[in-house]
Amino acid sequence: ECVNEVAKSNSFFNVCKEVASYRATEYIYQERGKILWEIFQQKNLIFDNIQSLHTQSNINYLTEQLLNNIMPSVVEKHNCDSCNVSKTFNNVLVILEMEDRNNINIHGFKELQNAMNNYSKTKFDTCRSCKDRKVTYKTLNNHLRIETDWFSSFQSKHYTGIPVSDIPTELLLADKRYCLSGVIVFVGEHDSTDFIGHYITHTKRSRGYWEIHNDLSKEVLKYRDPEK
Numbered sequence: 001e002c003v004n005e006v007a008k009s010n011s012f013f014n015v016c017k018e019v020a021s022y023r024a025t026e027y028i029y030q031e032r033g034k035i036l037w038e039i040f041q042q043k044n045l046i047f048d049n050i051q052s053l054h055t056q057s058n059i060n061y062l063t064e065q066l067l068n069n070i071m072p073s074v075v076e077k078h079n080c081d082s083c084n085v086s087k088t089f090n091n092v093l094v095i096l097e098m099e100d101r102n103n104i105n106i107h108g109f110k111e112l113q114n115a116m117n118n119y120s121k122t123k124f125d126t127c128r129s130c131k132d133r134k135v136t137y138k139t140l141n142n143h144l145r146i147e148t149d150w151f152s153s154f155q156s157k158h159y160t161g162i163p164v165s166d167i168p169t170e171l172l173l174a175d176k177r178y179c180l181s182g183v184i185v186f187v188g189e190h191d192s193t194d195f196i197g198h199y200i201t202h203t204k205r206s207r208g209y210w211e212i213h214n215d216l217s218k219e220v221l222k223y224r225d226p227e228k
Contacts, residue, residue, distance in 0.1 A: 011035055012066045019213070023220060039065050059184055059199060063145060064092045073146075075139045082132035094119060094146040109167050112146075120173055140174055149186070164202055164210070180204065 015031050022028075036055050039062070044052045072090035079086050096104075100115035120138050127134035164183055171178040181204050188197015200214040212221040 010070060035066075059186070060093060060147070060149075067092050067145075071141065071143060073141055073144045075141070077137045077139075078134055079137070080127040080130065080132060080134045083127060083130040085127065085129050085134075092145065094144055096146070109162070112168050113171055116146075116171055116173055140176065142176075144171075144178055 011031065012035055015028060015035065018025070018028055018031075033053075036053060040053055040055050040057070044054070069090065072092050073094050074091040076089045076091055077086065078089075094116070096115050096119055100111070100118055104111045104115060120140060122138075123136040125134055125136070126132070167180060167183065169180045183202040185200050185202065186197055187200060198215065200212060203211045203213060205211060209222050209224045212223075214221075
């Protein structure tokens with residue numbers, strides 16, 4: 001219901017809703033082009049009335065542009081009572097602590113619950129303004145997007161990915177139950193200049209099966225067993 005309310009006034013959510021209901025259509029690609037046109041500035045004139053748009057990017061930048069102001073994953077507040085400094089940040093992605101990332105790299109995503117428990121704790125550190133104690137609170141919203149890009153970078157160059165089944169299907173945080181509903185996968189090499197790569201998405205539907213959305217494939221693949 002929350003997404004439906006946002007979708008009424010947001011073109012990106014309208015596109016997502018259309019894809020979920022009707023798959024990719026000519027209308028979807030036209031609307032996607034309009035959204036990208038607003039985000040990216042590098043445009044080149046090919047013919048009199050035709051322009052090309054340079055849209056090379058990554059999921060972090062796109063997510064920040066599309067969702068940060070309307071649906072951040074976390075609202076983070078920094079407060080210092082000594083100097084009355086208070087700052088609020090919208091975090092579109094959950095960026096785990098380095099120690100927790102290393103722990104997941106070694107022991108796998110079974111440690112994600114512990115990592116998120118640590119991430120959501122109230123933190124105490126030093127205020128940059130007065131050098132007194134600063135308190136950081138995090139409020140988790142209804143939808144979390146957790147950055148895991150560092151995982152493949154830690155693995156060897158022969159890393160071929162992990163099965164979706166390795167990722168916890170539920171996280172319990174702040175009296176809320178979060179259910180895994182999607183996984184975005186980068187296909188390509190992060191350090192390669194020869195091959196840009198692209199993203200595919202594993203999406204769980206309400207009936208329990210999964211779909212793979214890939215722009216390079218004409219069909220949407222379906223599966224129930226997440227061992228892939």
